[in-house]
Amino acid sequence: MKVGKSMLALSLVVALCGCWDNTDINHRVLPVVMGVSKKDSEYKIFLQIPEPIQNRTLIKIVTGSGSTINHAVDKISANLEDHVDLLHVKLILLDKKYAQSGVDDSIADFMRGRDVSPKTLVSICDEDMEQFFIKVKTKMEPKGTTLYDFFEKNAGWNPQIALTRVWEVYRSIHSYTRDVAIPVIHSGTSTVVQHEGSGVIKNGKMVAQIDSDETLLFNAFNGESTQGKIEVMDHASVLITSNSIRHKGTMLDGKPYLKSKIKLKVVIQETKGHPTSDEIKKEIEVMLKTRFDQMFVKLQASGADILGTGQYFRNIIPRTQLKDWRTKYYPKLKLDFQVQATIENTGFTNLQ
């Protein structure tokens, strides 16, 4: 009886597992980049598939269109010799026009479908997508993962590039107090891609754009490391070696007031003329503050809270009123941004 039961259990394991549906890795195509554009309510999907052939990687760009993203992918899969496995997609490239018209449906589908990992990076392409892939393909031929490496922290990422993942975009669509910035790229002339700044996304719609210097401040504001970024000023250029930021949110007369203090550690790289270290310090503090204030005015006008300032008022504003953050409180927000720079190393030549 015992033997019979265990035999039954074993045969059920074999019969019910569905392991015959597993496809070996060499029978899957693993797209690295997925481009999504939309024209007249029809999606057009671009898949960039690296194909390793004898010590070399060929790059295949496959396109397909359909009434939904899945429909389009399914069409591509039907026409390809292997099974399309979207789990390896590392970068989703959204057409700028599509981003401006709203991508919340696609993002929700990605989250729901689980075909695409929620960790996948999202980026906006400021160019006709077909052109973009044609140009990019010719430039990155020997290595299939160039586009992805561009955003990889241990490879080509720089602190002025925003890193936003599918789940973050999804969160921003549903959050009362936080929006996201998505990097905007187009094909470069000498390099594969060129970074243009970041698109400001509010509730899944691109409403404004900030440049890469501003994105650096955006990253710093969110506590990301800006280490390695070089700031050029009138009298010197400095390298940021570390940064930290502290926020304190209070309500003054019913108006939100946020005090943010950023501490930078910098190393002097080059000087013009003979500035003293205090002058350089002053210069960098003023420059960053001005830049931040300009950016913040722009953001406030767009109504998108990509800095996540609302997060610091979540314990002050009651939940019932929190949903009005973007409309009622955010435009009135006063942000006191302070920069405190420390020059850590002046190099071999001493400054006064």
Add this chain to the structure above:
Amino acid sequence: MESYMKEIERRLGGNDDFFILPDHMGGIPYVMMGFVTLIDLTRTKIALRKNRESLSETISDLTELMAVFGDIREFDLEETVTMIMGGKLILLFGGQRRYVVVDPIPIELSRAVESPTNENVLQGSMSSFNEDIDTNIGIVRKQSISKHVRVKTFLTGSEQLKKISLLYDNCHVEPDLVDKIIKQIESSSDNDINNLQNLSKTMGFSSWSIIPKFYTTELPQEAANALKKGKVILFVDRLPFALILPNLLWDMFSLDNDRNFPLPIMYAIRILRVIGVLTTLLAPGLYVALVAVNPEVLRIELALTIAQSREGVPYPAIVEIIFMLIILELIIEASTRLPKSIGPTITMVGGIILGQAVVTARLVSNLLIIVLAATTIANSTVVGFQNSLSIRLFKYLLVILCSIYGVLGLLAGLVILSAYLASINTFGISYLNFNMKKGETENG
């Protein structure tokens, strides 16, 4: 006496190596009986004479003379035959209803104490146990000079008598454990013991246990250490190793000889063994899981490389890996069967030619060869050959589960494995127990 001799002859006379030799000493005639193949007759005779001569000439009493030669016993046919089979020399004197059992000079049938053949020792004591049970007990006594070491000897078997000895350290062992073992051996003392399966049965263990219940070792140092840790040792005559009870999980990773190295190095070596076991268990399963079921876990660069290395491989990963694993097992089995002089040839044919050819023929992928090589090498880091056998078997469970459920299957397999290990106990002591010291077993 004549009829008694006839009766013995009737029992044993069919053997050509059985001798009945009339002899006399100082005018007293007697008959010697025994096996030429067990007794060095010439030297025994000389010894007997010397024995006699060393005494004064005036012994006239027969009983006194008999006592000089050896043990005097009353006639008992069964006992006499057993004695003769056990290699004793029997002297029968005319007109007596008693006989003398002489401890003769035996023909040397055991090998000398040699270095271990199944286990390797680095910088440690090199002597190992051999087939002779008394030698083995002697070696342990020499290794662990302690007044607390106790030896209990049992004779078991109905057809073939076999000597079993139980050694324990009175001071460290849990008395309950010794009682249970003694009771168990005594209750099934008519079982014939020729191998470990017989012994397991005698000890009342399930014959289907994959993990060996005995920790077998050839090294006296290990055995002495086991005594100190409160374990017991069983010796079976003609089995050239000590059987340590109970076998615990940690024995798979630790050798007492490790303590001949500095402490940090000892820990490093033991961690290495744990890694070895995990590699053996996980690597093949992980390969199947990552290649066939969950390639999304891999980094894209690795995924592409693996995809390329598998390009043109006709079979699914599970078939591929089972195929290669079985070939590897065949190589291992073949090299244990073969004489030492041919062994290296097999290794070369198996390792180099087959491995290279199978990749060139695109039957399996390059990566699989690497995984299998790592697995096989890692498998040998385990202490004790018996343990490495069970690990070798367990990896198939993981491979099959991985082929069905992927990485989740790997986890499930490990859970099943842990549950199985947790279910094993020897005389109430769990296999996962770490400490065997007296009074601490319940807390394990």
